[in-house]
Every structure is written in structure tokens, then in C-alpha cells.
């Protein structure tokens with residue numbers, strides 16, 4: 001856990017190079033190659049990404065907020081292994097406040113938050129994890145939002161306070177993005193995503209959990225190009241959510257051939273046939289799981305034999321259930337057109353044919369400059 005002025009801070013390019021020197025060059029370049037591929041850039045960008053990271057004289061300050069969630073996105077963030085992405089992350093970002101992994105507690109933690117906000121006003125990245133309950137609990141003295149309070153503030157009050165002065169707001173996971181499981185019907189706490197709760201536009205990296213490769217790629221995109229990536233209408237970066245899982249699934253040939261798993265463990269399952277009849281929601285879901293995969297590129301649900309449940313889509317706990325039943329009204333086999341149509345009808349409006357959110361929508365002002373060229377101050 002770093003704080004401004006801690007050992008993790010970099011005041012000069014030399015210090016950054018010293019820190020990166022602790023990482024094997026091969027691992028560093030592998031990381032840059034992964035970022036380049038994830039962002040849809042060619043191999044020629046690998047040295048440019050390396051240069052952008054090495055030359056950055058200050059890592060962007062990050063204030064990471066927890067709301068109603070399971071901490072799965074923080075787990076994803078700190079559990080990456082080989083290459084050591086978390087080590088690289090700590091060289092790219094200055095994590096100045098993170099309730100789960102910070103040593104401080106109580107007033108010291110609150111003090112760290114206030115200091116980080118003050119020292120980096122208008123320049124920090126607010127990372128939000130979890131939904132914000134807007135409901136009022138039962139009880140005589142309860143007020144709106146009291147289902148979640150931190151340091152005496154409701155989740156909504158805290159989110160507004162921190163997001164107001166952020167340069168950019170990134171929601172990680174489905175809960176912060178769209179409400180997640182907390183918002184599932186009947187949604188007793190009135191949970192919603194951060195943007196819906198605060199009215200402040202956010203960049204969203206949904207998933208359950210999100211893929212940390214994508215959230216880091218957002219930051220690398222900024223280091224490289226000085227801007228946040230273009231997004232779809234829902235605020236999801238197009239490099240990660242521009243295509244349906246179904247469009248680049250490793251089982252797609254079996255779908256097209258009408259070869260489907262009929263029961264878990266059957267001969268088709270052993271031959272890795274399409275999981276469509278087992279309830280796979282890949283035709284409705286926009287995410288780059290097939291290309292990036294999880295756990296450092298080890299696997300992802302469909303590769304492991306389980307259908308996609310659509311965890312990067314809004315209200316997937318309601319809209320994608322039952323998870324083990326196939327999409328309705330689709331004729332099999334030869335369903336290509338129908339499946340595509342269904343996908344675009346149900347969620348396609350999120351990405352296809354919609355106006356693209358300007359990436360700068362999420363930049364509150366031009367102050368955010370990780371290269372420390374403080375243009376305004």
C-alpha cells in the first residue's frame with residue numbers, strides 16, 4: 001500500500017527505472033506486449049508502451065473505494081501471478097487509498113483518504129468497486145443509504161465526495177458498473193451502479209470479477225496516448241467490450257456446425273462442442289474473455305467447459321438467468337442469423353450502432369497528467 005511520499009512514489013524518471021529494474025526485462029516486455037494486444041495495437045506499439053511507462057515521472061494516484069461487493073475485483077487485482085502483473089501495477093499506479101489492503105484503519109485510514117484527495121485534487125483516478133445502496137433500512141433513525149456507511153458517511157456521500165474531484169472514475173466489476181448481484185430483484189437495499197447513484201459519468205470495466213488486464217490497459221492507454229479509451233454507449237472501453245464473446249469463441253466452429261453439448265460430461269462436452277444448449281450467453285455478451293482470458297491468460301469459463309453467464313452486461317443476474325437454459329426462440333442447428341439477431345436485439349444497442357461516448361467525457365478536467373507536466377499549476 002503506497003501513499004503519496006511513500007517508497008512507492010516516483011519523483012524522477014531515474015527512480016522509476018530503478019524500480020522497474022527489479023522486474024526482469026523479459027517480463028516487462030511481455031507485459032507491454034499483453035497491453036498492446038489487449039488495446040488492439042500492433043507489435044510496433046510494444047516499445048512505445050515500454051517507453052511510456054519508463055518515462056512517466058509520476059504514477060497516477062489511485063483512490064480505490066469499496067461499496068457493496070465481495071472484494072472479488074480487489075482479489076483479481078492483487079492475485080495475478082505470472083508475469084507479475086501486480087508488481088508492474090504498483091510501478092504504474094500509486095495506490096494511495098484502498099481499504100482492503102492498506103495497513104491503516106479508523107481515523108488514520110480516513111486521514112490517508114483526505115490527504116490523498118487534497119494532494120492530488122483533480123488528478124487522481126477514483127476506482128470504484130461495488131454497488132451503492134440507496135434504500136433506507138428499517139428503524140426509527142435510519143436514513144437513505146444507511147445500508148452502507150464508512151466513517152459515518154453513506155456510500156453515496158463518499159462516492160460523491162471522492163468522484164467530484166477525480167480526474168477519471170473507473171468502475172471495476174459489474175456491481176460498481178451496473179449494480180451487480182446486490183441489485184438483483186427484489187433488490188432490498190436499492191443498490192445501483194456508481195454512475196446511476198451519483199449522476200457522474202464513469203468508465204466501466206464490468207465482469208464478475210473484472211479482468212485486471214483490462215483495467216490496467218485503461219491506465220496504460222492513458223500513459224501512452226494521454227486519453228482514456230473510446231467506449232460504447234454503456235461506458236465500457238471498446239477494446240475490451242467491442243465484440244461479443246460469441247464472435248471470437250474457440251467453440252464457434254461447433255456452433256456453426258450444429259454440434260452442441262447436450263449434457264455436462266457427454267461426448268460433445270469431451271470434444272469441446274458448443275455450450276449454447278447448456279445456457280451459454282456468449283451470443284448476448286460483449287467481453288474479450290476469449291482473447292485475454294483470466295488468471296494470467298490461463299483459461300476462462302467457456303474454455304473450461306461452462307457456458308458464459310453474461311457477467312459484463314447490465315443486470316445479468318436477472319436478464320441472463322436461468323444460467324443453464326439456452327436463449328429462447330432460436331432454431332438449432334443453422335441458428336447463425338437468429339443468434340446474432342438475438343444478441344444485437346438484447347444488448348447490441350449497448351455497442352453496435354450507438355454513438356460512442358467520447359473518452360474525454362470521463363475526464364473532469366485537463367489537470368490529469370501522469371507525466372507530471374502540470375499544465376495548470
Ligand code: SF4
Nearest residue numbers: 249252274275280282
Ligand atoms: S454459444 Fe457460447 S460456447 Fe457456443 S460458440 Fe457461442 S460463445 Fe461459444
